[in-house]
Structures are given as structure tokens and as C-alpha cells.
Amino acid sequence: MPSALPSTYNPVDVESRIYQMWEDGGFFNAQPDQGSDAYAVIMPPPNVTGQLHLGHGLEDALTDALVRWRRMRGFKALWLPGEDHAGIATQNVIERELASEGLSRHDVGREEFLKRTWEWVEQYRGRIYEQHRALGASADWSRDVFTLDPKIVRAVRTTFVNLYNDGLIYKGLRMINWCPRCETALSDLEVDYVEEEANLYHIRYPIVGEGGMPLPDSLTVATVRPETMLGDTGVAVHPEDPRYEEKIGKTVLLPIIGRELPIIADDSVKMDFGTGALKVTPAHDPIDWEIGQRHDLEAIVVIERDASMGDEAGPYVGLDRLEAREAIIRDLDEQGFLESVVPYTHTVGHCSRCKDSVEPLPSEQWWVGVNQEYEPGSSLASNASLAIRSGRINVVPERFSRTFLNWLDDIRDWCISRQLWWGHQIPVWYCECGEMTVAVQDPESCSFCGSAQLKQDEDVLDTWFSSALAPHADLGWPDDTADLRYFYPTTDMQMGYDIMFFWCARMVMLGLYNMKSERSDERDIPFKNILFHGLIRDANGEKMTKSRGNVVDPLISASTYGADAFRFALLTGSTLGQDMKYNEERLVAARNFANKLWNSARFILMNTKQETVSPPDINNRLGFAVEDRWILSRLAGLEDEVNSLLSAYQLGEAGRKIHDFLWSEFWDWYLEMCKVRLRADDMVPVDILTYVLKRALALLHPFMPFITEELWGYLQPSVSGTDSLLEPLIIEPYPVSDKTWIDLPVESAMNHVIDVNRSIRNIRVEKGLPAGIRPDVFIRSDTFRAELLATNEATCFISHVALSILDSDQELPSGDFAFARVASTEVALALPQVDISAERERLNSELMDAEAYLQKMEGQLSNTNFLEKAPENVIDSMRSRLSDAKERVQGLRNRIDLLE
């Protein structure tokens, strides 16, 4: 009912109703169908206790556009959603909640802690659904996966067991990043390095004589962490350092503690840093750990896991590490060991979750040996690298593949155990007999001695270990399911470039490993295309974080401007891979676009009246008006372009193209030109207006699903031959260009008609003619006379003139007229009176412009190199521009001469 359409589009009225209709229709649900092509994309699972932010909004807009496009193109399009248990992040949330009650997790115990966490999960999971829905995400909710679902647990355990059996997972004592606040080990990726102002302390270590008597000689080391000296077990110098050559092999006395330390030679020591002598603390520094390994030095732990000084810390036991630092410096100074203190800037690792500074500690943890070969010549890392290099996985934008490969080149083993409670508990059971059982199913008894006294490893796995399995695990692996056979490898994967290493790289590594049985068919990759989008920053370009308080809630934006406007603004506001600033003005513009679309549909429906409409028939093409053929030609071109842009993942450009077509061609010109015909009860424009609008709605649907679906519903009943089923737009075939409509001559003719109208309007405004005046206008044209004649009435209507098209042998009238030239067409607009000098000035300025352009064209076309080497079509178009320019210049000169 057209009359029911209000004059302003109100998104809140339609969005939830439309979404409900889609869901009730089961359109999001994709099932394997051998008769159709599969399209699959896995949703990056948001943290279950978080809420969606603008980044998720962008991801939904991006993915939903791709999914809807494919669905409309006839693919069985599966968008598989999920949520991530997000180990540390979630555990921190619950711990904070406990803390507000004055409790720690240890007070409530593991079982109760997990129970409370699950309660949160249930609560927040629902909220996340609602957020996605509000944005219009056409995900298959019936398949929603949580990373702690039993089927994922089985996939995780199976992966762990297989990797273990292949020797790719091992338990080992290594230097790790320890977060004292979160009380867990972290992987290298979870440590953020921040530059900090500190001091470099130069400390004198006396050299010990043969009989243990201190000699006057000494060796000075430099350190920013004097508290670690309590754990020193050596001093290292470069083997070729002339200053220390003779001291290698001697012994120094560790101040305060009095332990004797060997002076060793190691290549890794930089001669030009500090004093060239490095105190070696294997237990508290990664480099020192390696030196210690090479030289068989003892690792003495002096800093405990809670960041306090431990039993080996001598007089400083129990102090916090920073308190200890001050005390030690004071003591060293008093005892004359502190040589100097110089200000120094260095980087310190911080926990990416809680921001506390991490401690390097030796610790026994579980590791994935990413460089370990599991087949001759192939490791997890090398296979991942090969998949990218060979192009089997296509990276968009391409430049990110380099970042990806550089990272894989010197990747180190992945620490996967976390001393947390929330997560996948490691499937390893320890027996009193000292053996361990690694199994998918909880074992009844020890596989070595048969004892039933088993104790499961208390640690859980890094969250990313389970997310890394998403593409195959979500589809049913380790079972050989129909979904897995049909939808794997998934087609597209999408994420912010900030989680390229965390997630993308690990998905590739573990996907290739778990699906290696499919390698012969090249079906082992987790996805064929990986798209990296940029990050959304606030209006000042700052990263949005809770602590800065500049986070924008996508739902507030979407409810203020409409989900469609939100999506359209994000998609067209930037380019894939490029960061963007959040810009409210863009949302307003997109909202206005939606409103304009709404009103154009309202106009068309008002004119449809009770009639039915039929799509234009290509066989009658020559029976259509110039503007009809023009808009149909432009539409066909647009359809072609949009499909090819979408194929190349140029979503923003595709959206902008549709926007520009609608606004500056369909609405500004075609629709306006139709009005005069509609007043004369010509019904042909109704057919074409409806047809173009419908095709445009379909083109736009992946970008603005709600309003297009809503308008589609209004348009359907008026189209003839649709008394059968009214199919919703979501499953309408995506427009594919019928190129026979493309008519380049008519396009250039219409461009000319438009230019003539612009020129007329320009004169009107310049001469200050009131809107109510309809001046006489005379036009003489050789090249486009027929088209100008055909669009005569439209021009009269849209430019408010009384138009006469002269024959080419007729003279333009003289007297009180303003003149203009559009290429070869002359325009004379009658004025009450003409100010000759103003007119001369105006024409002269136009002439100068025309002459400059003419000169440029002449220069180009007199260049023999250009004529020899440029392609034919470029030369042709240049020639036609030259002849237009010549005519224009000549015409303007004539006009100026005629002025008295």
C-alpha cells in the first residue's frame, strides 16, 4: 500500500520485523546440496563475555555483504557463527567480579569458579546474538558454536593427541613469559613491549684471586634490573673483546651474596653495549637463559611467581621485586659496588590482558613445536608458509602475505599451557607410576601400570589453540561429516590484521595439519581467501579502548541511523586493510541516502497507481525514449561493474558505485525527466522506473539489507505475473548484466543533454532569473539535434525554460540573449536585458578555459610518439575531444564578436 509509506524512512519500524521474516523463512540456514556451489565463511568468534564493538560491526557488514551476494547468486551460503570462551579475558572478568565481593578464585575453588563463569556465558551469549541480529547478520544461528562445546572439546583433544603422537607437542622446561597478576604463562604474542624510562646501573664485581682472596681488580657490569643479580651465576664477555680477554676463565665475587661466578666468553655479548660485560641470570632473562644453557650455568630463581623475592634472595626475601631493586641499589652504593647510574630507555614486556609487567621465568610448560618436521621436509610453519607462497590461500590485500611470511620465517615454539581454570583442560593424565597418559577420552586407568589413580593436568590450553581449529572443527571434524565434505575448505575468512598471527596463522598451521588427509585434492587449507580489514579508530585517530572511554557501541549507532546506514557507512568509508576513523558525518550521509531511496520508491509507487508494470523488453529497445535507453544502459553497466568489484573484494567501491548511480543518474536526472511524461499519463516510465529501482534494490541488498527488503515487499504486488509466490529479496537472483542494453552512443547523447541542461541552469543562476520565470531558449546543434529534440519537453520541465530546437541552417536570434556553448551545441537564453560588458567578461572567461583545453588536446595529438604508441581507442577519444574543443572555441569567439 503506497499510501502507507511515510515520508521519512524509519528503520526501527522495519528492521526487527524484516529480520524475523528472514529467520522464519529459514533463509540463513544452509545445507549441503551437491547441485549447488558451496560458499562458507566462519565468523571470528567474539569473546563471549564481551560486547560487540565497531570492529565487529565492520566485520558483520563485510561478511554479511559477501554472504548475501553469494546467496543471491545461487550458492549454498553458510555463515557459521560462534563465540569464544576467551580464557584469560573471561577469567579476568569473573575474577574482578569476585574481587568486588572480596573473594579470589582460590577462595571459591575451581568448581564453583567454573560454575559462575558458565552463568556469565549463558547471559552474554544471548546478548551477542541480539547484537548480530540488530546489524542484520544473516548467519546460520542453528549452527552456532561455542568454543567449549563438547564437539569442540573432542576436536581440541584429538588435535592435541595427534600432535603429541607426532612429536609436535611436548612438555619442557623453558624460559617463558609469566604474568604475575594473571598467574599464568603467556605466549610471545601475548606480551606487548612498551618503552619505559629506567636506569642503567653499573655494578662492580670484584675479581677473585686464586686462594679466594679478592684482588683489587674488578669487572663492571651494566643492568637495568639489579634485583636479578641475586640469581647471577656467571658474567659473560665477548670472546674477542681485548679488554677482557685475559679475564676469561677467572672468577668474580657476586656482591652482597658473595657467590663466586665464572667469567665466560659468549658471542652473543655486544662489546659496544654498556661495559661489554654481561651479568648472567639464567633464571630471569631469556638471553641469559640461553647463555646459561650453552655454558651449563645454574639457574637460580630469586623472583617468585607472585613477583616477590624468593628464598634465594638472601636479605631481600619477601620484598616485592621493585622494593628489592631499591634496597639492593642502596646496599650496593653503601658497600661501594655501585659505580654509576645512567638514565636509560628500554622496552619492558607487559601482559596484553592486564597490562602488568611480565617476568621471564624458567618454567615447565606444554609447547607446540612449530618447526618440528612431522613429515620429511614439512613442519607446521613451513606448510603454512608454502600455502601462502603458492597462492593456494589468497591474501587480500596482497601486501599482508609478506607480513605473514616474515613472521613465519622466524617463528618460535608456541607455549600453549595456561595456569588458568577457564578453558580446555589439557588432556594429559599423570599416574603415580610417573608415566602420563595422553588421550581424547578421560582414561579409566594408567595406560602403563593400570592404576586408576590418575590426576589430570591442571592447566588449560591457550584459547587460540581451540579457535585455530574453527574452520574444520565447526564443520564436524574429527568426524567425516557431510558439512565438512561440502563446505570445507571454507571460501572466505575475514579478520582485523591485528590478529593475523594469533588466529590466521594458527588456523592455517593446524588446519593443514588436521586436514592433511585431504592434501592430494588440495582440500586441506582452512579457507581459500583471507581478507584483512583495518581497525576503526575514534575521530582523533586514537585506538578505541575501554580505558580511554572512546569506545562506540555499534548498536547505538545502528539504532540512531539505522543498521543499513551503519553498514553502508562502514563499508564505503574505507578500503580493505586500511584503518578508518569513526566518522559520524558518514552515518548521517548514509542515513540520508536510505531516506532518499525510500522516497524515490514512494514516488514510483505513487505513480504506479493500480496498474501493473512489466519489465522493459530488449526487442522494443528502439521504441524507448532516449532517457529510458540511457538509464537501462547505465544500469547494465553498473550491474557488470558491481559484480566484478565484488568478485575482487572491492566492496567499498561497489557500494559507492551503486550510490552514485542511484543519486546522480537515476534520481537527479532520469526520475526528474520522467515527471513530465508521467503528467501526460505516459506509463512507460513507470515500467522502467520500477524495473531500475528493483534491480538497484537487489544490487544494494548486500549492503543495506533491511530497507531494500522492505521496499521490495512494496514493489512486488504491482509487478505483473507475480500472482504466484512473492519471493523475498534475500533470495532473489543477484542482477547479472544484460549487456545488450549497453548503448554507448545513447550514453554520450544523454551526457550531452545533461550538459546542455546544466549550462542553461548555470546561466539562469548567474543572471539571477527567479524560479518562476520560464525564459525562451534557442538551441542549435549538429551532432545531437535528434536527442535534444527528443528530450525537449523534459528539458523544459527540469530546467524551467521554453525551448526551441533550431535547424542547423537557422541562425540563433540576436538581441537580449545570454549565450553558451556545450561542445558543438549553441545555447541562447532570452533575458529581459543584457549587460553587454558582463556578458563579454563571462564569455571571455569561458573562452580562456576552452582555449587552454584545446591547446592541451592539440599538443597531445601533434605528438607523433603518442600517435604511434597509444592505443587506438585512446587516440580516437582524444580526437573527438579535440574537435569538440575546436567547435567550442570557435563558437565562443563568434559570440564575442557579435557582442556590440
Next chain:
RNA sequence: GGGCGGUUAGCUCAGAUGGUUAGAGCGCUGCGUUGACAUCGCAGAGGUCACUGGUUCGAAUCCAGUAUCGCCCACCA
């Protein structure tokens, strides 16, 4: 120390495979309510595409370098 990206109109940004007189939105100037839309219309102003050199008939686009801002990676204590 490596690597990547940005630098285009006052502001925010597009310009995929080099070829119209370089575009959009917002802002600005002037006019305008002719029943789709003032969340609108019309007409304008506004850019030596950061800089220097090169390749090419032709460069915002490709190459080399410079400046500047930003990001990522890296064990200089």
C-alpha cells in the same frame, strides 16, 4: 635494526589491472518549499594528488630516493 602503511579540496576519505578537464560526503558561497524526499533541490567556489628524480607517448597510479606521521616485528643487558 628490519618490514608495512598514510601523506589527494577547509575536514573525513575514495580513486582494483597507468589514458575523460582528479572524485564523494560534510563544511563553505548564492538561490530555492514546482505535491517523492529540506534526512531535499539547483548553481558555484575550493586540489601544482607531501617532495625530488626516473620509466613511459602519457604517472595521483609504476620505480628509486627524501621528508613527515603511524603501525608491526626483533633477545642489545
